[in-house]
Amino acid sequence: MPDRFQKTRRIVQYTFAALNLWIAGQFLLWVLAFERGVEPTVSRPAGVDGWLPIAGLMNTKYFFSTGQIPAIHPAAMVLFLAFCAISLVAKKAFCSWLCPIGTLSEHLALLGRKLFGKNLRLPRALDVTLRGLKYLLLGFFVIFIVGMSAEVLTDFLSTPYGILADVKMLGFFRHLGPVALLVLTVLAALSLVVEQFWCRYLCPYGALMGLLSLASPLKIRRRVALCTGCGHCARACPAALAVDKLVQVRSAECTACMHCVASCPTEGALQFSLPIVETSAPLPRYRRALTPTAFAILIAALFCGFVLAARATDHWQTHIPDAVYRQLIPNAGQLAHPGLR
Numbered sequence: 001m002p003d004r005f006q007k008t009r010r011i012v013q014y015t016f017a018a019l020n021l022w023i024a025g026q027f028l029l030w031v032l033a034f035e036r037g038v039e040p041t042v043s044r045p046a047g048v049d050g051w052l053p054i055a056g057l058m059n060t061k062y063f064f065s066t067g068q069i070p071a072i073h074p075a076a077m078v079l080f081l082a083f084c085a086i087s088l089v090a091k092k093a094f095c096s097w098l099c100p101i102g103t104l105s106e107h108l109a110l111l112g113r114k115l116f117g118k119n120l121r122l123p124r125a126l127d128v129t130l131r132g133l134k135y136l137l138l139g140f141f142v143i144f145i146v147g148m149s150a151e152v153l154t155d156f157l158s159t160p161y162g163i164l165a166d167v168k169m170l171g172f173f174r175h176l177g178p179v180a181l182l183v184l185t186v187l188a189a190l191s192l193v194v195e196q197f198w199c200r201y202l203c204p205y206g207a208l209m210g211l212l213s214l215a216s217p218l219k220i221r222r223r224v225a226l227c228t229g230c231g232h233c234a235r236a237c238p239a240a241l242a243v244d245k246l247v248q249v250r251s252a253e254c255t256a257c258m259h260c261v262a263s264c265p266t267e268g269a270l271q272f273s274l275p276i277v278e279t280s281a282p283l284p285r286y287r288r289a290l291t292p293t294a295f296a297i298l299i300a301a302l303f304c305g306f307v308l309a310a311r312a313t314d315h316w317q318t319h320i321p322d323a324v325y326r327q328l329i330p331n332a333g334q335l336a337h338p339g340l341r
């Protein structure tokens with residue numbers, strides 16, 4: 001089924017990107033209404049909290065410290081936990097199937113290949129060193145946030161700055177300063193040349209998803225008896241993994257993008273599955289290679305399961321009265337980071 005995996009992945013990627021665009025549009029309309037002092041015609045889309053990974057980490061720490069689901073930006077925690085669960089079950093599929101930055105990054109690399117004929121692969125020593133950067137950034141955030149008490153977290157997220165973290169984030173993109181614009185341009189240019197530059201070297205969120213994905217029972221697995229050693233899979237892997245030499249791909253860099261599976265010319269030699277059991281008896285369905293549709297359904301079920309559970313238990317939306325937003329949003333630009341005790 002070589003191409004079906006990539007087609008299915010594209011459908012999932014574009015659907016999730018469209019969902020994010022719709023959320024961004026609705027959130028912009030909601031913020032503009034408060035800025036103009038008129039009644040909003042749309043409600044705040046809680047899914048915007050998915051763009052607040054630090055709030056997600058803070059709220060998760062709060063939840064595990066107190067056993068209580070935080071009242072402000074609860075969806076940040078729900079989405080963070082949903083993406084962690086996807087990584088624990090289905091490798092780092094969040095990066096290559098859901099994340100809009102990953103989708104954009106992948107398309108920049110495709111454009112780069114059209115413009116320059118190929119993407120640049122950095123020398124291995126430099127590649128490994130640079131890959132360490134995202135783990136350093138992750139370590140910084142984790143140490144910082146895990147060290148905060150539940151009281152400090154509540155204090156911070158209850159400040160006007162914490163309440164408007166989503167509005168401030170939108171403001172960052174609406175009013176890009178010269179430095180931010182330069183940084184984004186450089187990152188986009190590097191992503192044209194080096195495939196997945198941001199994701200591969202700098203994204204701490206992806207680093208965390210990769211570490212969790214090590215526990216995933218589903219992995220890319222090679223049937224040595226069927227493999228011809230042609231090496232197509234290794235050449236196709238954007239993470240430059242030696243798929244043709246491994247029996248199973250355990251790496252934290254594997255995003256379950258399925259490029260390797262799609263490139264394999266030998267039926268059944270490479271598959272995404274639970275551990276392979278060699279037997280002459282028919283295998284139960286769950287033991288066979290996962291089909292693209294089954295994988296997409298698995299990811300969608302985990303994502304929707306968390307979101308629907310949060311909505312059903314009223315732990316999805318931040319319940320702040322409109323009067324508070326009416327007072328705070330017009331002055332959001334002046335709000336400075338309150339600092340942390």
Ligand code: SF4
Binds near residue numbers: 240
């Ligand atoms: S091993 Fe296969 S699925 Fe994993 S990143 Fe490489 S190409 Fe993608």
Ligand code: SF4
Binds near residue numbers: 243
């Ligand atoms: S592409 Fe398939 S047959 Fe070729 S080396 Fe990889 S697993 Fe083996």
